[in-house]
Amino acid sequence: MRMLTKRPPGIAFRATFAVILPLGLFGLLICVIGSLFFTDTYKKHYSETTYHMAYAATTLLYGDHIDDYLKGERKEEYEQCREDLYDNCQKINAAIIYVIKVDVSDYESFVSVFDIIDNEVSNTDYTEWELGSRRKAHTKEYSENYRLLYEKKIDYATIYREHKTDGTISYFTTMVPVENEAGDVTAILCVQRPMRELIQMRKHFLINIFVFTFIISVLTAMFAAFYIKHRLTAPIKKVADEAVRFAEENTKREPLGRISNYLELQNLAESIDKMESDMTDYMGKLMVATAERERINTELSVAAKIQGNAVPNVFPAFPDRADVDIYASMTPAKEIGGDFYNFFFIDEDHLAMIIGDVSGKGIPAALFMMVTNILISDRVKMGGSPAEILAWVNNSICDNNQAHMFVTLWLGVLELSTGIVTAANAGHLDPAICRQNRGFELYKTKHGLVVGAIGGITYTDYEIRLFPGDKLFLYTDGLPEATNCNERELTLDGMLEVLHTCGKESPKGIVSAVHAGVERFMDGNYQFDDLTMLCVEYRGAKLWQTFTIKADIEQVPCVTEILDKFVTGYNCPIKLRQQLELALEEAFVNIARYAYPDTEGDVQISLSATAREMIIILEDGGIPFNPLEREAPDITAPGEKRKVGGLGILMIKKNVDTLDYRYENNRNILTIKKRM
Amino acid sequence: MQIKKTKENQKLTISISGRVDTPSAMEFEESVFETLDGVTELVFDMKDMSYLSSAGLRVILIAYKQMKKQGKMKLVNVSDDIRDILDMTGFTDLYTIG
Numbered sequence: 001m002r003m004l005t006k007r008p009p010g011i012a013f014r015a016t017f018a019v020i021l022p023l024g025l026f027g028l029l030i031c032v033i034g035s036l037f038f039t040d041t042y043k044k045h046y047s048e049t050t051y052h053m054a055y056a057a058t059t060l061l062y063g064d065h066i067d068d069y070l071k072g073e074r075k076e077e078y079e080q081c082r083e084d085l086y087d088n089c090q091k092i093n094a095a096i097i098y099v100i101k102v103d104v105s106d107y108e109s110f111v112s113v114f115d116i117i118d119n120e121v122s123n124t125d126y127t128e129w130e131l132g133s134r135r136k137a138h139t140k141e142y143s144e145n146y147r148l149l150y151e152k153k154i155d156y157a158t159i160y161r162e163h164k165t166d167g168t169i170s171y172f173t174t175m176v177p178v179e180n181e182a183g184d185v186t187a188i189l190c191v192q193r194p195m196r197e198l199i200q201m202r203k204h205f206l207i208n209i210f211v212f213t214f215i216i217s218v219l220t221a222m223f224a225a226f227y228i229k230h231r232l233t234a235p236i237k238k239v240a241d242e243a244v245r246f247a248e249e250n251t252k253r254e255p256l257g258r259i260s261n262y263l264e265l266q267n268l269a270e271s272i273d274k275m276e277s278d279m280t281d282y283m284g285k286l287m288v289a290t291a292e293r294e295r296i297n298t299e300l301s302v303a304a305k306i307q308g309n310a311v312p313n314v315f316p317a318f319p320d321r322a323d324v325d326i327y328a329s330m331t332p333a334k335e336i337g338g339d340f341y342n343f344f345f346i347d348e349d350h351l352a353m354i355i356g357d358v359s360g361k362g363i364p365a366a367l368f369m370m371v372t373n374i375l376i377s378d379r380v381k382m383g384g385s386p387a388e389i390l391a392w393v394n395n396s397i398c399d400n401n402q403a404h405m406f407v408t409l410w411l412g413v414l415e416l417s418t419g420i421v422t423a424a425n426a427g428h429l430d431p432a433i434c435r436q437n438r439g440f441e442l443y444k445t446k447h448g449l450v451v452g453a454i455g456g457i458t459y460t461d462y463e464i465r466l467f468p469g470d471k472l473f474l475y476t477d478g479l480p481e482a483t484n485c486n487e488r489e490l491t492l493d494g495m496l497e498v499l500h501t502c503g504k505e506s507p508k509g510i511v512s513a514v515h516a517g518v519e520r521f522m523d524g525n526y527q528f529d530d531l532t533m534l535c536v537e538y539r540g541a542k543l544w545q546t547f548t549i550k551a552d553i554e555q556v557p558c559v560t561e562i563l564d565k566f567v568t569g570y571n572c573p574i575k576l577r578q579q580l581e582l583a584l585e586e587a588f589v590n591i592a593r594y595a596y597p598d599t600e601g602d603v604q605i606s607l608s609a610t611a612r613e614m615i616i617i618l619e620d621g622g623i624p625f626n627p628l629e630r631e632a633p634d635i636t637a638p639g640e641k642r643k644v645g646g647l648g649i650l651m652i653k654k655n656v657d658t659l660d661y662r663y664e665n666n667r668n669i670l671t672i673k674k675r676m
Numbered sequence: 677m678q679i680k681k682t683k684e685n686q687k688l689t690i691s692i693s694g695r696v697d698t699p700s701a702m703e704f705e706e707s708v709f710e711t712l713d714g715v716t717e718l719v720f721d722m723k724d725m726s727y728l729s730s731a732g733l734r735v736i737l738i739a740y741k742q743m744k745k746q747g748k749m750k751l752v753n754v755s756d757d758i759r760d761i762l763d764m765t766g767f768t769d770l771y772t773i774g
Contacts, residue, residue, distance in 0.1 A: 556698050578727065578757060585729050589698040635766025642737055647765055648730040654764045 011233055012225040019221040027213025031206055038205050042198050043172075047158035050174040053092045054156065054191040060084040063180035066101055066113055066187045070132050078131075085116045095121040095171060096192040098129070099178060102137075107147040109136050113187055122171070122194045149177045150185045160195070170195040235260040239272050246272075252280045300335040300363075307332075307366055310373055311342050315508065319660050320671045322608040322615045323416050324351060327507035328534040329515065331478075337530035338365025338407075339476045340373050344380075351414040352380045355428065355534050357476040358407045359450075365530075368405045372397065372451070376411065386411040386424035387459040390451060394426070398455035406452035410474060412464075419466040419538050424459045426451045429480070429492075432499060433464065434471040440499035442492065443472075468540030473499060473510065478531035482518045485525045490518065507535035546606040551592045551620060559588050559605065563616075566607045572614070572676065579655040580614060580674050586648040587618050587627075587670060595622025595668065609676075613657070616672040625668060626661045627652065679707045686747070687717040693724030701731030708739050716747030723753035728761050740771065750774060 061081055069078045089097045096117050100110040112129035119125055129135070137143035145157040160172040171194045178187040238259055245253070255273040260266050308330070317326050328341045338358030346352050354376055358365040376393050384392070390411055397407075410431065412423035423431075427450035432440040448459040466472065475495070482490040490498075498517035502510050511533050518531065547562050549555050563584055567577050584605075591603050606617040632653075633646035653659060658673035677700040680691040688711060696704055712718070718739060736751075743749035750772035754762070762768045 553698050560697065575757070581727070582729060582761070585697055589729070589731065636769070638770075642770070647733055650765060651730050651761070 011236075012229045015228045016221040016225045019224045020217050023213065023217035023220060027210065027217065030213065031209050034209055035202060035206055038202055039198065042201065043158075043160065046172070046193075046198065047174060050094075050158065050172075050191055050193055051156045051176060053088075053094070054097075054174050054176040054189055057085060057088050057092075057097060057191065058176055058178050058189050060088060061099065061114075061178050061187075061189070063178045063184075063186045066099075066178070066180075069113060070101065070111065082114055082116070085114055089116045089118050092191070092193075093121060094118065094191050094193050095124065096126065097189070098192075099187050099189045100135075101187045102146045102150060104150055107137065107143040107150070109134055110146070110188075111135075122196070145175060146188060149175060149188055152177070152185065170199070231260070231262070232265070235262075235265045235269065239265075239269055242272055242276075246276050246279070250280075250283065252276055297335075303363075303366065304332070304335045307336050307340075307370065310370060311340055312344065317343070318345075319658065319673075320615070320617055320669075322613070323539050324414070325507050325537045325539060326351075326353075326535070327511050329511050329532070331515075331527070331531045332361075332366075333478070333527050333530050334362050336363065336366035337361060338369045339478065339530035339532035340369045341474070341532050341534045342373055342377055343534065343536075344377070346381060346383075346413065349415055349417050351416060351536075353412045353414065353472075353474065353534060353536060354380070354409065355474040355476065355532060356407050356409045357428065357478075357530070357532070359405050361530060364403065364405065368403070368407065372407050372409070376409065380411070380413075385461050386413060386422055387448075387461040390424050390426050390448065390459040391457065394449075394451045394453075394457055394459075395455050397452040401452050404452075406450040408450050408476075412472075414466070414536065414538065416538075419468070419470070419540075421464040421466060421472065422461055423464060424448065424461050426459060429475060429477060431464075432473040432475075432496065434473070434499070434503045436467065436469045439503050440471075440473060440496055442496070466538040468538060471503070471507065471510065471535060471537045474534040475514075476530060476532045478527075478529035479514070479518060479533065481529060482522055482531070483525060483528060484522050490521050494521065507537050510535045545608070546604060548602050548604050549588075551596055551601045551603045551622070553589055553592045555592070556585055556588065559584060562605060563607070566609075567614070570609055570614075570676070576674065576676070580616070580672075583652045583655040583672055583674070584616055584618075586652045587616075587672065590627060590648055590652075591618065591620045591622065591668070594625060595620045597623070613676055614674045616674075618668075618670045618672070620668050621666060622668065624663050626663070627670065628659060628661050677704065679704065681707070681711060683711070683715075686715055687719065688712070688715040689719040689721055691721035691723065693726075695727035696725060696732035696735075697727060697729045698731040701729065701735055704732060705735045705738070708735060709742075712739070712742060712746075714746075715743075718743050718747065718749040720749075720751045721753050722751055722755065722758055725755065725758055728758050730765075733761070733765060733767065736771075737767070748772070 062077070065074055065077065068074045085097055096115070098112065098116065099114040100112055102110040112131065112133050112135065115129040117126045117128050137146065141159055145154075145159065148154045149157060156174060156176045158172055158174045161170060171192055173190050173192045175188050175190040177185040178189050180186050238256065242253075242256055253276075255277075256269040257273075258266065259269045311328070311330065315327055318324065326343055328343065330337070330339055330341060332339065338361055340354075340356050342352075342354040344352055354373075356369065356372055356376075358368045358372065372393070375396055376389065379389050379392055390409060393409070407426075408428040409426040410423065410428040412421045412431075414421045425445060425447045427447050430442045430444045433443045434440045443464055445462050446460065449457050464472070480490055480492045480495050495514070498514055499510070501517070502513035505513060514533060545566055549558060560581055563581055567580070588603060588605070595601060595603075601620060601622055604619040606619075608615045627649045630646060630649050632650055633643050634641075635650070652672070655674075656672045657675045658671070660671040662669045662671075677692065677694040677696055680693075682689045682691070690708060692704065720736065740749050752774060754773055759768065759773075762771070762773075
């Protein structure tokens with residue numbers, strides 16, 4: 001797995017922030033609301049207190065004498081009042097106490113009666129207004145309040161003035177009416193006090209709230225982090241660790257069990273436990289299934305061997321026959337297939353050849369193929385024409401063909417003395433024939449029904465006359481229907497084209513060349529169908545000459561004479577003739593010397609020749625001896641150590657092309673072949 | 677097979693003509709060994725030899741082994757066909773051919 005280059009932060013870390021942020025906002029909100037509430041309450045409280053102070057101050061005045069003071073009368077009383085007010089001002093820690101007579105026509109202006117200033121309170125430098133000096137109302141709010149007080153609509157009024165920008169001290173003014181004996185308002189007494197106290201207390205209040213909120217936030221965040229770490233992260237880590245361990249080891253361990261009090265986490269842990277348990281069960285089952293598949297594969301490979309050996313697969317098939325050459329190959333699409341071929345000698349002169357293709361592929365086809373092969377092979381050996389044989393095989397198969405399978409069959413019997421092939425075709429593809437290396441063409445005939453379809457059917461024999469050098473090529477539909485990657489089939493014409501290029505080859509060469517051609521055509525595509533081919537070359541009637549000679553060294557000239565006479569009929573180079581002579585003499589002498597140590601016996605010498613090669617077969621009834629197994633003498637040893645024995649066999653081997661030894665029916669049979 | 681022997685002092689020349697096959701090799705062997713005493717130089721003249729089987733090779737090998745003890749041996753006038761047989765059996769390396 002690719003590691004993330006940048007790992008994201010953990011839950012605890014994130015959660016701490018998630019807690020701190022809202023708590024901080026909450027704290028801010030409390031500060032704002034608290035501050036507003038505090039200010040409001042404080043103002044009310046202050047205003048009331050100041051009202052009482054102002055009201056007390058009005059008692060020092062004589063409401064009836066206000067106009068007299070303004071006229072300059074009652075000077076002593078005025079001064080006394082002024083002093084009383086001054087004392088009062090200092091007592092109540094007010095900045096200014098002033099008394100004014102408002103012009104009741106519009107309440108926009110007033111004249112000053114008393115103006116007591118204590119500059120120390122707010123560190124100001126106000127100067128007192130002159131008695132009787134006229135002023136304009138400070139703001140509309142002032143004049144409106146003056147009116148309300150004069151008309152006795154309110155008991156007192158408080159006006160707040162906050163200088164937010166220029167930094168001067170904010171203050172507020174509480175005003176109360178001054179009344180005469182009759183209860184009429186004659187003047188207004190105002191007390192002005194600084195708001196310093198309010199601002200300071202509000203500052204304290206805000207700091208307290210801020211600190212408190214901060215501490216609460218931090219503590220809550222810490223607690224949240226701690227809690228998340230222990231209650232959430234730790235169990236999740238446990239589950240994650242277990243998942244990693246399981247991925248690496250693939251083994252079951254103690255289940256996680258109860259790891260958390262939270263339903264979701266517990267579910268997660270249980271899911272992991274269940275997954276591990278299910279996975280190990282599944283892996284166990286998979287292993288069993290794999291073992292089973294391996295067993296089936298082994299069985300299939302054995303079955304493939306059995307099937308391969310059910311037909312002749314050793315080539316050259318008839319090394320001692322000069323009159324015929326045959327080669328075949330069987331390539332199943334799967335391990336085993338439904339195609340088959342077979343060939344064997346019914347007697348010395350008749351070679352039976354069979355090719356078949358069972359419907360379907362794989363095991364059922366292979367079983368059906370085995371049955372068919374055995375049935376037809378045995379039946380052929382019992383005699384009869386191919387048509388009769390196919391009819392009999394058809395009936396045998398139809399008798400109990402529950403699987404409703406069928407097989408196409410071509411059966412031909414080659415009579416070697418005449419070159420006539422008698423054949424019958426049960427739905428199989430037409431054979432291709434090559435006349436004396438002139439290229440292949442299809443030999444078309446009417447087909448009978450496939451074997452296994454309906455019982456009681458008859459087939460028709462037909463004859464193909466082969467001349468020496470002619471070849472017959474048999475195949476199954478896997479060849480013309482071979483498909484390449486572009487879904488194109490080789491077709492019969494394509495097959496003939498391939499055959500055309502190799503018509504001069506031996507049967508083995510032809511089959512190999514067609515195989516190579518098909519593979520080239522398929523270009524790596526998957527082989528869909530079984531592919532079987534059989535090619536036979538008729539080389540001419542059998543021309544054997546057989547002689548029986550006494551196994552005696554004295555007979556060597558006689559043997560030489562037989563060979564001379566035989567070879568004379570052929571255009572055989574002297575060199576080749578001499579080599580053959582040497583080989584024959586050495587082989588004969590070997591038998592004459594060793595085969596019959598105590599008795600006298602004979603050697604049978606058979607000679608034959610084809611257009612390609614000379615064949616000599618020596619047979620004797622003496623003690624079994626395989627000259628091919630004899631160790632070759634060391635022909636490089638120094639002179640003293642040279643052995644005189646073994647040279648004869650060395651000379652046979654060196655002078656011929658093929659040497660074959662068999663021991664059959666108590667007879668040694670040595671076949672010598674020399675290419676012309 | 678015909679054998680002609682010419683002896684000059686201790687040099688014996690044996691001229692063989694025709695076929696040396698297994699039956700005639702016995703005669704050949706007898707003929708060679710009856711005159712080998714005291715010979716220090718043995719020459720096989722194979723000018724007219726047309727055929728040589730392993731039995732004949734055997735006679736020549738025995739003669740070679742004998743002559744190693746008492747002198748030398750060589751083959752002369754070896755035809756191509758006979759040389760092929762000697763090559764095939766590895767005797768060309770052993771014998772003096774000239």
